Each structure stands twice: as C-alpha cells, then as structure tokens.
Amino acid sequence: MNNMKIRSKLLTAVVLSSGILSAASALATDASTTELIKRGEYIAVAADCGACHRQTREDGAPYAGGYAIDSPMGRIIASNITPSKQFGIGSYSEKQFADAVRKGVAADGSNLYPAMPYTAYQGMTDDDVHALYTYLMQGVKPVDHAPEAKTSLSFPFNIRQIMWGWNLLYRSDKPFAKQPNASDELNRGKYLVEVLGHCSTCHTPRNMMMAEESSQNLSGSPLGGWYAPNITPDKSGIGSWSQSEIVTYLKTGHLAGKAQAAGPMGEAVEHSFRYLSEADLNAMALYIKQVPAIATPTAQPASQPPVATDINQVIVGQGSQASLADSSSTHGAELYNGACASCHGIKGEGTKDNFYPSLTSNTAVSGATAQNLVMTIADGLHRKGSDSDVSMPAFGQQMSDAQIAAVSSYVRNQFANIQEPVTAEQVTTYRHGGDAPFIVRYVNCLMAAGAIVVLLILFGLLRLRKKP
Ligand code: HEC
Ligand code: HEC
Ligand code: HEC
Structure with a gap:
C-alpha cells in the first residue's frame, strides 16, 4: 500500500467517523431539545400561560391570544404568544422574552399591565425561562393573525408609561x-x-x-x-x-x-x-x-338554629327553568325548591356520591361573603378536574338579581344559619365585577388633586419670576 492510499483510507475513515459522530451529536441535541421542550411545556402549564393567552373560541389555537381580562380599569386583551414573527413573539430574543415574563416589559420597550402576572413570575429561574422559551418557540404552532379585540382602558390607565412608576414601587427584582x-x-x-x-x-x-x-x-x-x-x-x-x-x-x-x-x-x-x-x-x-x-373575619352563624321552612307551603319540584323565567317570585324557599333541590336536595344534603355536593358544608355557602354563592348561581359551573367533568346550569338569564338574592339568602340561612340577608344591590354589584378598588373609584379626584398641585406649582413659579 503506498502512502497515497493509506492517506486516502485514513481520510475516508476520519470523514466517516466524524460523520457518525456529528450524526450522533445531532441525535443527542434532538433528544435534549425534545426533553427541554417537554420541560418547557410543563412549566407553561404550571404557570397557566395558556389560560389567559388562549383564543376566546373553544376550538381556538393554543396561545393565539384574544381572551379578555376585565379589570376595574377596562378590558385588557392577552397577546398572541405563538412564534408568529409578525403577530406573536416570533422575533423575541430569549432576553426580551425573559424581560416580558419577569419584568413586564415588552420587546418594544413598552410596559405591560400587571394583568400579565409578571410580579409573580419575576422569581422564575433562568433555567425555567430557557425551557419555556424553547417550548413556545419550537413546540407551539405559529398563528399568523392578531387577536380580534383590542385592549381598551380608560384615561389615565391607557398610558402604559404609568406602569413605570408602579413598577418602581411594587415590582421586586430579587431572584427567588x-x-x-x-x-x-x-x-x-x-x-x-x-x-x-x-x-x-x-x-x-x-x-x-x-x-x-x-x-x-x-x-x-x-x-x-x-x-x-x-x-x-x-x-x-x-x-x-x-x-x-x-x-x-x-x-x-x-x-x-x-x-x-x-x-x-x-x-x-x-x-x-x-x-x-x-x-x-x-x-x-x-x-x-x-x-x-x-x-x-368570618360569617357568624346565629345562636339559634334557622327557622324550619314549611315545605308544604312552597311549590316543590314544579319550578322548571322555563317557569322560573316567568315567575317573579322572590320567595327564597320556592326558588330553591324549584331551581336547586333536584340536584342539591331539599335539605341541601347533596347526593350520597357527592357528585351533586352538599350545601350544608360548603365554603361558598358559609363564606365570609356571599360572593362565590351568588356568582355560582349566576354563572353556573363547568369544570374538568383530573377525575370528572362537572357542570351546574347558570341561572343568570332566568333569575333577576332580586331572585338570586332571595335564593342566596335562603341557602345561607337554611344551610349555614347565617341570618344576614343578601341584597339585590349586592348581587348587581358582584355581577358587574365587584366594588371598584380605590384607585379606580377615586382616580378622578386624584387627577383633580394632581392638576391642582401642578397649577399651584406653576403659579408659584410665575410669582418667583415676577419678583425682581
Ligand atoms: C392572568 C393572565 C395571564 C397569564 C397567566 C399569563 N399572561 Fe402573558 N399576558 C397577559 C396579558 C393580559 C398580556 C398583555 C398585557 C398588556 O397588553 O399590557 C400578556 C402579555 C404577555 C407577553 C407580551 C407579548 C407582547 O408582545 O404583547 C408575553 C411574552 C407573555 N404575556 C408571556 C406569558 C407567559 C410565557 C406566561 C406563562 C408563564 C404568561 N404570559 C401568563 C396575561 C397573562
Ligand atoms: C343540574 C344540577 C344542579 C342544579 C340544578 C344546581 N346545581 Fe349547584 N352544583 C351542581 C354541581 C354539579 C356542582 C359542582 C360539583 C363539583 O364541583 O364537584 C354544584 C356546585 C354548587 C355550589 C358550590 C360552588 C362553590 O363555589 O363551591 C353551590 C353553592 C351551588 N351549587 C348552589 C346551587 C344553587 C343555590 C342552585 C339553585 C339556584 C343550584 N346549585 C342548582 C349541580 C347543580
Ligand atoms: C385566577 C385566580 C386564582 C388563582 C390563580 C388561584 N386561586 Fe384559589 N381560588 C380562587 C377563587 C375565586 C376561589 C373560590 C372558588 C369557589 O369557592 O368556587 C379559590 C379557592 C381556593 C381554595 C378553596 C378555599 C375554600 O375555602 O373553599 C383553595 C384551597 C385554593 N383556592 C388554593 C389555591 C392555590 C394553592 C393556588 C395556587 C397554586 C390558587 N388557589 C390559585 C382564585 C384563584
């Protein structure tokens, strides 16, 4: 064998083996990327990114955005966070992504509203951010359109820069x-x-x-x-x-x-x-x-047991949902027996297998406020858990706020012995999103106060200038 031959054989061997090596390393990268994407997906689920960043349609593409978060200041629409370059976060670098998730700052430098829970995510580890980024970029299909709805907040909340001051006060930058x-x-x-x-x-x-x-x-x-x-x-x-x-x-x-x-x-x-x-x-x-x-504070049950209702006095089992719509009754027991008892039992005992839960030992009924009881009656309940798929009809269409108040008062009274009635006004407030927080209720006064301060300062400055 001459030198040439040996050389060329050696060369082929080297080329071949390096080929095998690089193929092997490509496989290894693939396997580790797949692993990373899987880890990222679990983090996305644990952080519930998909719940807000979903489309409003049931069959909507994951992470395409559009879901509206009703805040006291108006509606905030969750963005498309699929890897679409034009409509999603496809052109976000990992650093920009980390800043959006942990600091609430979008790629273009604008501030996000804290409806995006960056104040909690700010403790996310670099490893988790990396896995999450890899998943969203490589494990999610790009959706090339923007959410239909647009964020619309009232003045002054529509000025994103105000979040800069809020972040300064309330966003921690300490790692977990x-x-x-x-x-x-x-x-x-x-x-x-x-x-x-x-x-x-x-x-x-x-x-x-x-x-x-x-x-x-x-x-x-x-x-x-x-x-x-x-x-x-x-x-x-x-x-x-x-x-x-x-x-x-x-x-x-x-x-x-x-x-x-x-x-x-x-x-x-x-x-x-x-x-x-x-x-x-x-x-x-x-x-x-x-x-x-x-x-x-908790709701205080009365010292005396609740007055037993004479069931014979109320129509039992006849109040179908259709007849409820016609009825203007605000008789709590009548409404309960017509609308609720078929599932939860006349005495609120529920079913033996607990599929229809007892209302006599339920935190929504006995809670410090009647809010969760009222909202469950108005909105109903649909939930998939790891073991079942449950649903309770919504009564918000069939019942007036006064009727919901009456049935709520009855339920609280009979099954948790809470005497304090739920009023129709409370039901109306809850159904419209609860009491507005201070900052929203008083923002006009605050703005007026702010304007007055600015005027006073200007006035002072003018006087200073006039003085020799
Ligand atoms: C409670 C609801 C909610 C959850 C949970 C949530 N987000 Fe958001 N996110 C929003 C909203 C709302 C916006 C838009 C905020 C705005 O317009 O200021 C947003 C904006 C973003 C943006 C900025 C996109 C852009 O350029 O407009 C990114 C990136 C993002 N979210 C990623 C995530 C990731 C990743 C997760 C999970 C770790 C997550 N979000 C969880 C509500 C949520
Ligand atoms: C068709 C059956 C059905 C009817 C009618 C019904 N419910 Fe329910 N209810 C359910 C189911 C199912 C659940 C949820 C069970 C679960 O979570 O496992 C539930 C849950 C509840 C809860 C617990 C909610 C919480 O947040 O803890 C309350 C309170 C309640 N119902 C009250 C009522 C009242 C009051 C009425 C009448 C206005 C009513 N239900 C009518 C089936 C029904
Ligand atoms: C999006 C808002 C939201 C998030 C996030 C959330 N919760 Fe809740 N949680 C609620 C509401 C509202 C209720 C009342 C539900 C009801 O009564 O039907 C509740 C009820 C509960 C209850 C039952 C309390 C009781 O007395 O009935 C527990 C326990 C609980 N949450 C734990 C958690 C834990 C732990 C986390 C985080 C891992 C969490 N929640 C995250 C809104 C939230």
Missing part, C-alpha cells in the same frame, strides 16, 4: 429566595405557589394602588365579583384541611363536604393544577400549610 433550612420539597412548593402558580395574584388582598399586600399574603381578596378565600392555615382560612385534602382539591376541583372550585379557581384547576405531578401538588400543599396563618 429559597427558605433557609427547609427541605427541597418545601422549597419546590414555595416556588410553585409563589412563582409559577401565582396563587397570590388572586388570593392576596391589594392596597389602594392595586399592589399585593405582602403582609397579608394569601389571606383572601375580592376578584371581580368572586372572592378568592383566605388559604392560610388559620381557622378562618383552610387550617382544618390536611395536606392530602389540599392536593385533592387542587387536582380534582372538589373536596367532598368542604369545597368546590368554581369561577376563576375552576379555570385554574381545569387548565393547570389537574395536570401537575403528584409530587408537585404535595409540595405545594406542604408549603401552603406552613405559610404564616392570618385571621380574617
């Missing part, structure tokens, strides 16, 4: 801090609850400027017409729930004899929590059970 001397499980739970699951964005009360009051963490907050209850381990919260009961509730959306998840919590269960691993749910429950307990 592990609890020292705590187990890995507890810290995983803390990360899931505080950062990805953003529980506090709903369950923590807000101050006048709509920022979360961290000293009152998870102690309950109104949420539109709903109320996200106190979930700290106090008696007035969920102190009596065991770790495994919390897991069951998050996973299935119902806990027999205690609570059902309707409204925004039902959605969180359906789109996010029911998909989490058993280990992650347990970690979350472990963490929830040891956050500082905060006592909040």
Whole structure:
C-alpha cells in the first residue's frame, strides 16, 4: 500500500467517523431539545400561560391570544404568544422574552399591565425561562393573525408609561429566595405557589394602588365579583384541611363536604393544577400549610338554629327553568325548591356520591361573603378536574338579581344559619365585577388633586419670576 492510499483510507475513515459522530451529536441535541421542550411545556402549564393567552373560541389555537381580562380599569386583551414573527413573539430574543415574563416589559420597550402576572413570575429561574422559551418557540404552532379585540382602558390607565412608576414601587427584582433550612420539597412548593402558580395574584388582598399586600399574603381578596378565600392555615382560612385534602382539591376541583372550585379557581384547576405531578401538588400543599396563618373575619352563624321552612307551603319540584323565567317570585324557599333541590336536595344534603355536593358544608355557602354563592348561581359551573367533568346550569338569564338574592339568602340561612340577608344591590354589584378598588373609584379626584398641585406649582413659579 503506498502512502497515497493509506492517506486516502485514513481520510475516508476520519470523514466517516466524524460523520457518525456529528450524526450522533445531532441525535443527542434532538433528544435534549425534545426533553427541554417537554420541560418547557410543563412549566407553561404550571404557570397557566395558556389560560389567559388562549383564543376566546373553544376550538381556538393554543396561545393565539384574544381572551379578555376585565379589570376595574377596562378590558385588557392577552397577546398572541405563538412564534408568529409578525403577530406573536416570533422575533423575541430569549432576553426580551425573559424581560416580558419577569419584568413586564415588552420587546418594544413598552410596559405591560400587571394583568400579565409578571410580579409573580419575576422569581422564575433562568433555567425555567430557557425551557419555556424553547417550548413556545419550537413546540407551539405559529398563528399568523392578531387577536380580534383590542385592549381598551380608560384615561389615565391607557398610558402604559404609568406602569413605570408602579413598577418602581411594587415590582421586586430579587431572584427567588429559597427558605433557609427547609427541605427541597418545601422549597419546590414555595416556588410553585409563589412563582409559577401565582396563587397570590388572586388570593392576596391589594392596597389602594392595586399592589399585593405582602403582609397579608394569601389571606383572601375580592376578584371581580368572586372572592378568592383566605388559604392560610388559620381557622378562618383552610387550617382544618390536611395536606392530602389540599392536593385533592387542587387536582380534582372538589373536596367532598368542604369545597368546590368554581369561577376563576375552576379555570385554574381545569387548565393547570389537574395536570401537575403528584409530587408537585404535595409540595405545594406542604408549603401552603406552613405559610404564616392570618385571621380574617368570618360569617357568624346565629345562636339559634334557622327557622324550619314549611315545605308544604312552597311549590316543590314544579319550578322548571322555563317557569322560573316567568315567575317573579322572590320567595327564597320556592326558588330553591324549584331551581336547586333536584340536584342539591331539599335539605341541601347533596347526593350520597357527592357528585351533586352538599350545601350544608360548603365554603361558598358559609363564606365570609356571599360572593362565590351568588356568582355560582349566576354563572353556573363547568369544570374538568383530573377525575370528572362537572357542570351546574347558570341561572343568570332566568333569575333577576332580586331572585338570586332571595335564593342566596335562603341557602345561607337554611344551610349555614347565617341570618344576614343578601341584597339585590349586592348581587348587581358582584355581577358587574365587584366594588371598584380605590384607585379606580377615586382616580378622578386624584387627577383633580394632581392638576391642582401642578397649577399651584406653576403659579408659584410665575410669582418667583415676577419678583425682581
Ligand atoms: C392572568 C393572565 C395571564 C397569564 C397567566 C399569563 N399572561 Fe402573558 N399576558 C397577559 C396579558 C393580559 C398580556 C398583555 C398585557 C398588556 O397588553 O399590557 C400578556 C402579555 C404577555 C407577553 C407580551 C407579548 C407582547 O408582545 O404583547 C408575553 C411574552 C407573555 N404575556 C408571556 C406569558 C407567559 C410565557 C406566561 C406563562 C408563564 C404568561 N404570559 C401568563 C396575561 C397573562
Ligand atoms: C385566577 C385566580 C386564582 C388563582 C390563580 C388561584 N386561586 Fe384559589 N381560588 C380562587 C377563587 C375565586 C376561589 C373560590 C372558588 C369557589 O369557592 O368556587 C379559590 C379557592 C381556593 C381554595 C378553596 C378555599 C375554600 O375555602 O373553599 C383553595 C384551597 C385554593 N383556592 C388554593 C389555591 C392555590 C394553592 C393556588 C395556587 C397554586 C390558587 N388557589 C390559585 C382564585 C384563584
Ligand atoms: C343540574 C344540577 C344542579 C342544579 C340544578 C344546581 N346545581 Fe349547584 N352544583 C351542581 C354541581 C354539579 C356542582 C359542582 C360539583 C363539583 O364541583 O364537584 C354544584 C356546585 C354548587 C355550589 C358550590 C360552588 C362553590 O363555589 O363551591 C353551590 C353553592 C351551588 N351549587 C348552589 C346551587 C344553587 C343555590 C342552585 C339553585 C339556584 C343550584 N346549585 C342548582 C349541580 C347543580
């Protein structure tokens, strides 16, 4: 064999083996990218990105945006976050994406409204941001159109720059801090609850400027017409729930004899929590059970048992939904027996298998406010949990606010012995999104006050200039 031949053989061998090597490494990259995309998808589910960034249509493409968040200042439309270059986030770099998710700053430098929960996501680790970015860029189909609806907020909230000042005051830029001397499980739970699951964005009360009051963490907050209850381990919260009961509730959306998840919590269960691993749910429950307990006011049952209703006096079982529409009755018992008893039982006992839950031991009925009861009656309930698909009809069309008030008062009175009636005005307020927070109610006064301050300063400056 001459040198030439040896050389060419060697060369072929080298070329061949490097070919094999690069093919192998391409396979390895593919496998690790697939792994990364899968991890990113799990993070997206745990952080519930899809719930807000979905299309309004049931069959809409994932992450195409358009879902409207009714805030007290107006409607905010969630963006298209598919990798479409023109209409989505296809041209976002990973750094720009990280800034949007953790700081609430879009690629063009404009401020996002905190309806996008960046105040919670700001603790997201770099690893998780990387996986999430890889998933959204490579694991999601681009959708090349913009959401139909557009964000429309009232003045001055339509000026995005005002968020700059708000961020300065209320956005933390500290990375997620592990609890020292705590187990890995507890810290995983803390990360899931505080950062990805953003529980506090709903369950923590807000101050006048709509920022979360961290000293009152998870102690309950109104949420539109709903109320996200106190979930700290106090008696007035969920102190009596065991770790495994919390897991069951998050996973299935119902806990027999205690609570059902309707409204925004039902959605969180359906789109996010029911998909989490058993280990992650347990970690979350472990963490929830040891956050500082905060006592909040509860509804006080009367000392005397409720006056028994004479069922014979009311029409039982005849009030079909159609006849309810014609009826102007505001007789609570009559309405209950006509509209609710077929599922929940005359005595509110529910069914034995708990498919139709008892109302005698239910946190929406006995809650500090009647909000969740009223909203469940008005909007109904549709939820997929890990074990079932439940639904209760909405009565908002058939019943007037006065009727909803009457049936709510009856339910609270008979099944939780709460005497204080629910009024038609309260029902109207809840159904229109609850009491507006301070900043919205008083923004006009604040603006007037601001304008006066500006005028006074100008006036002062003018006088200064006039002086020799
Ligand atoms: C509670 C609802 C909600 C959740 C949950 C949510 N977002 Fe958003 N997001 C919004 C809204 C609303 C906007 C638009 C805000 C605005 O217009 O100021 C937005 C904007 C964005 C933007 C800016 C896009 C642009 O250029 O307009 C990105 C990126 C984004 N979200 C990513 C995510 C990711 C990733 C997740 C999950 C980790 C997530 N969002 C979870 C509501 C949500
Ligand atoms: C989008 C808002 C929202 C988010 C996010 C949210 N919750 Fe809720 N949560 C609610 C509302 C509203 C209710 C009341 C539901 C009802 O009674 O039908 C509720 C109810 C609950 C209850 C039952 C309390 C009771 O007394 O009945 C628990 C427990 C709970 N949430 C835990 C959590 C945890 C843990 C997280 C985060 C992992 C979380 N929630 C995230 C809005 C939210
Ligand atoms: C067709 C059957 C049906 C009718 C009629 C019905 N419900 Fe329900 N209700 C349900 C189901 C199913 C659930 C949810 C069970 C679950 O979450 O597992 C539910 C849940 C509830 C809850 C718990 C909500 C929460 O947030 O915890 C309340 C309170 C309630 N119903 C009250 C009423 C009242 C009051 C009426 C009459 C105005 C009524 N229901 C009529 C089937 C019904």
